[in-house]
Amino acid sequence: MDVWLAILQVLTLVAILAALHRPLGDYMATIYTTTRDLQVEREFYRLIGVDARSDQSWQSYLHSVLASSAVGVFFVYAIQRAQTVLPYSLGFPAIPEGLSFNTAVSFVTNTNWQSYSPDVTMGYSVQIAGLAVQNFVSAAVGIAVAIALVRGFVLRRTGTIGNFWVDLTRGVLRLLLPLAIVAAVVLLTGGVIQNFNGFTDVTTLSGGTQSIPGGPTASQEAIKELGTNGGGFFNANSAHPFENPSAWTNLFEILLLLVIPFSLPRTFGTLVGDKKQGYAILATMATIFVVSLTAVTIFELNGAGTAPGLAGGAMEGKETRFGIAGSTLFASATTLTSTGAVNSMHDSYTALGGMMPMLNMMLGEVAPGGTGSGLYGMLILAVIAVFVAGLLVGRTPEYLGKKIGPREIKLASIYILITPTLVLTGTALSFAIPPVRADVEATSIWNPGLHGLSEVLYAFTSAANNNGSAFAGLTANTPWFNTALGVAMLLGRFLPIVFVLALAGSLAAQDKVPATAGTLPTNRPQFVGLLIGVTIIITALTYFPVLALGPLAEGLQ
Amino acid sequence: MSSPRTTTRRYWVAFRAMLVFTAVLGLAYPLTITLIGQLVLPAQANGSLVTIETDTAGTETVGSALIGQSFTDAKGTPLPEWFQPRPSAAGDGYDAATSSGSNWGPENPDLIQAVIERTQAIEESDGVRAEQIPADALTASASGLDPHISPAYARLQVSRVAQERGIPEASVGALVESNMQGRVLGYLGDPTVNVLELNIALAGLKG
Structure with a gap:
């Protein structure tokens, strides 16, 4: 019974996504290629001093990404430090330096890792004018970089890959803002709050007292999901009834966080002039998604482990209104994208159930991945898959008419190595430096034994992949974690972007080579199979040893 | 490498862009949604x-x-x-x-x-x-x-x-x-x- 309902729920989601991905994908293809600016955009370009018609080299595009992000970090940092003088601070003090740094980096990198509990830390001004702004901008940056890479495949013999400021502006004004407004209103009807009331003290029915929070939540919630950001307005994130009041708002929020990433393959197919190329990418993403979702749902419905066994089900850290299937669907969607919002506490999942969100992130968040970052991550894997196929069967390594030469494969390979290096180094250092280890064990780790290692591993996996979800028992508001995770988020976001844009520049400079009998078709099912294989082998297997030390060991006890 | 002048100009562009984004996305957007919520769906919007x-x-x-x-x-x-x-x-x-x-x-x-x-x-x-x-x-x-x-x-x-x-x-x-x-x-x-x-x-x- 539960299983059939769970399947029906997924089918509903699939049907809606199937209906939306074409119009939305085509719309995105249009807004990133049209040469017509809206009146408001022309005025914006004049205001900020940008010539919308001048295309940038990949280096210039990259510098603009970095400048925009650096300024973003500065803004969010400054707003947090100035909290006491801002309106609606709810009496909270200024955010300390270390936490401000971590949070600023976190929101600018589309991670939304939260070392803090928003309920008792962030006033409304910081939330709306600091954090939510980056929810839009960081998502638009991700899509811009993905589009720049796609242009690399489309353009020939050119030194430019588009204009970052135009891509950023259109992503925000034509895509994210209109969708966020619609989504926020839908969430309002479902009971998500939107006010500036502060706390309302009530006498409860049985004579106790309760302090009910307020806040501009719906506006934040909409872009939090839509931009695959994930930073909750409240500590409990999308488990909080004011963020996610019912089973249907739950499904709607899952839809929001999947809709852009699952539509971008269509955009890609349209832009490269072969929609089947887009479908191959989409099929790869969807297959991994369904397999991973099935696994975590089975693990949680089975409810293995001592405490779930005693309680008669894995309901610790889950909300009644979502049930297990509504929780695992959210958990899969949030970690297979770069969202990191949660509607259930992953720390309390069964050992193997809790491993799945971790594994999802370790795959590189490509199924379907974050807004933009999912598409460029998957295209990098496609480049590697084409190269592997070339080695295996002697085909010419080329993808979409572009030769995958030594330079291209080097860039793709370095891209692939970045996040595992950050995750494994960060986790290892947490236990290898004696004073850090002492602090991590005494202050940060919440659950004893193997589960404690999983908490630290999850934290670095989440930060380096810009996810933001957590095994939230971990106390991360310490000098070590604020700094180390901050660095992991920065490098995990911008180093890959450097190599993606370099690859885009390298591809754009090439001419197209005509397809020959020796060309591997990349729009057929066998390529989908190959791409799935490559994804799993070169990413997940990297982490197998460390998974064996944490969740696997705990689950097999 | 880009010249110091280009770099300064680029950051100046980024700074102005972020100011406008903050005004539109950080103020106008949430206030509009608040207005809609308070006028059309006050019971839900207030908890x-x-x-x-x-x-x-x-x-x-x-x-x-x-x-x-x-x-x-x-x-x-x-x-x-x-x-x-x-x-x-x-x-x-x-x-x-x-x-x-x-x-x-x-x-x-x-x-x-x-x-x-x-x-x-x-x-x-x-x-x-x-x-x-x-x-x-x-x-x-x-x-x-x-x-x-x-x-x-x-x-x-x-x-x-x-x-x-x-x-x-x-x-x-x-x-x-x-x-x-x-x-x-x-x-x-x-x-x-x-x-x-x-x-x-x-x-x-x-x-």
Whole structure:
């Protein structure tokens, strides 16, 4: 019974996504290629001093990404430090330096890792004018970089890959803002709050007292999901009834966080002039998604482990209104994208159930991945898959008419190595430096034994992949974690972007080579199979040893 | 490398862009949504607050339909005449200002101990066997503010509540059934009973 309902729920989601991905994908293809600016955009370009018609080299595009992000970090940092003088601070003090740094980096990198509990830390001004702004901008940056890479495949013999400021502006004004407004209103009807009331003290029915929070939540919630950001307005994130009041708002929020990433393959197919190329990418993403979702749902419905066994089900850290299937669907969607919002506490999942969100992130968040970052991550894997196929069967390594030469494969390979290096180094250092280890064990780790290692591993996996979800028992508001995770988020976001844009520049400079009998078709099912294989082998297997030390060991006890 | 002048210009562009974005996305957007919420959907936008009629013919806000609350005495002991919500890890229990799950892992001795103690407490208060107690009664929710319990946990409490209040079990049982919320569209989520709404109805039944 539960299983059939769970399947029906997924089918509903699939049907809606199937209906939306074409119009939305085509719309995105249009807004990133049209040469017509809206009146408001022309005025914006004049205001900020940008010539919308001048295309940038990949280096210039990259510098603009970095400048925009650096300024973003500065803004969010400054707003947090100035909290006491801002309106609606709810009496909270200024955010300390270390936490401000971590949070600023976190929101600018589309991670939304939260070392803090928003309920008792962030006033409304910081939330709306600091954090939510980056929810839009960081998502638009991700899509811009993905589009720049796609242009690399489309353009020939050119030194430019588009204009970052135009891509950023259109992503925000034509895509994210209109969708966020619609989504926020839908969430309002479902009971998500939107006010500036502060706390309302009530006498409860049985004579106790309760302090009910307020806040501009719906506006934040909409872009939090839509931009695959994930930073909750409240500590409990999308488990909080004011963020996610019912089973249907739950499904709607899952839809929001999947809709852009699952539509971008269509955009890609349209832009490269072969929609089947887009479908191959989409099929790869969807297959991994369904397999991973099935696994975590089975693990949680089975409810293995001592405490779930005693309680008669894995309901610790889950909300009644979502049930297990509504929780695992959210958990899969949030970690297979770069969202990191949660509607259930992953720390309390069964050992193997809790491993799945971790594994999802370790795959590189490509199924379907974050807004933009999912598409460029998957295209990098496609480049590697084409190269592997070339080695295996002697085909010419080329993808979409572009030769995958030594330079291209080097860039793709370095891209692939970045996040595992950050995750494994960060986790290892947490236990290898004696004073850090002492602090991590005494202050940060919440659950004893193997589960404690999983908490630290999850934290670095989440930060380096810009996810933001957590095994939230971990106390991360310490000098070590604020700094180390901050660095992991920065490098995990911008180093890959450097190599993606370099690859885009390298591809754009090439001419197209005509397809020959020796060309591997990349729009057929066998390529989908190959791409799935490559994804799993070169990413997940990297982490197998460390998974064996944490969740696997705990689950097999 | 770009010249210092180009770099300065680029940051100046980024700075101005971020100022405009902050004005549009950080102020105009949330304020517009607030305006829509307050004008069109004020009840939802302000937290689905629940008011009851008091003896003095006035009304009083007793909480939110979406936020669970405790039914305990000042010392935190459950009051047996009310339907009890799930265990909560938010503050001292259902502290709406600090939403939180327990984050205890499946093998955590503290969680194992808590589940055993909760089982014993319900066995004692409701005179049932351990295997009759549904999982939601023994586990804390993710938010610590879960307003719902499962129908099974509500039905399990009927006999105790009826006895404590000295009213027929059948009328309390009927109340539970009429407060049952099915799955959304028949298949989304789990069937639930809203504890605050059930207890308000219960208070009315008595009076």
